[in-house]
Amino acid sequence: MVKPNELAEIELGVVGLGLMGSSIVVALLIAGHPVRGVAPISSDMVDAELRIIKQLKHAEESGLLNQPIAHYVSRLMLSEDFGILRDCKLVQECVVERAEIKGLMYRKIAEASEGKAIISSNTSAIPISVLQERAPDPARFLGIHWAEPAYLTRFLEITKGAKTAEEPAQWVFELAHFWDKEPTFLQKDIRGFVTNRLMYAVYREAFHLIETKEATVEDVDKSFRYDAGSWITAMGLMKRMDLLGLADFRVALNRLFPALSNSAEVPELMRQMVEREARGIQNARGLYTYTKQEAEEWEKAFAAFNKEIYKLAAEHLSAGTK
């Protein structure tokens, strides 16, 4: 059983200090852990520290810190040397979505910690049972899937692979409750975990409506923002049905399921966008068009929104709608 006063003693590692790796570092520092961050490629060392400090400032502005930023920085060690992971109880891998590169990381982590560290992956799409075959000790390997920004979202999916032992997975699940998350615990490794399966079902239907010209990109976004967006953080999907009445839903499911797309193809629109090297907000060319300034404004607006929704969810959870 993990106790809150033990967190300061539980050293954790993160390998890969890109977008998500650095925000996971921040989440773990805020939770009270000493954190060791390993840069598997030299360019990480150029940007990681500044990015982490910027994220700590964002966390501070969002009211998440109860110590000065310098306190958290003093509990962080960054290096290209895997040797700093020696005493870590858990090491989170967060490198590019390529199984052979992830596998190389697992061997280096296991060697540095002499096999003692539990290893987890933040993979979005590679099955945990596949990745764990590349880990020296598959029983002590599992998925911990975060959402960006890791320090400002309550989402966390913990997934056992076919060979993950119960005891390390339970320990991680208990520990994750001290990270201010609402973790889910998947006993079985299902493709896309829960969140991606739900969201990709919605993406498929959205593309279907756009490609058949039944709705525009703007229509799809407006519907999702102002319908689902007005209740989804408060109650999720299943409680929503309880609140609205199940009989009506039975009628709607019966009518609508046969009308929905069940295509297994990548939508043509998405294929074209990628072929034209549209990278969305990153190069101001996407499903919408943006000026460079608009793209930057969107990034800022989203950071502010994250802060607000995090607080709002906390207020409603404490009001008993959990």
Ligand SMILES: NC(=O)c1ccc[n+]([C@@H]2O[C@H](COP(=O)([O-])OP(=O)(O)OC[C@H]3O[C@@H](n4cnc5c(N)ncnc54)[C@H](O)[C@@H]3O)[C@@H](O)[C@H]2O)c1
């Ligand atoms: N970005 C998200 O919102 C998000 C959400 C959930 C899960 N993930 C998953 O997290 C992981 C990392 O994603 P990210 O968004 O932080 O990516 P990123 O591109 O920002 O960072 C990738 C990191 O991978 C490492 N890397 C790159 N090339 C490497 C090499 N040849 N050898 C070793 N390491 C190398 C580096 O540390 C680099 O910073 C991926 O598995 C991704 O699927 C991302």
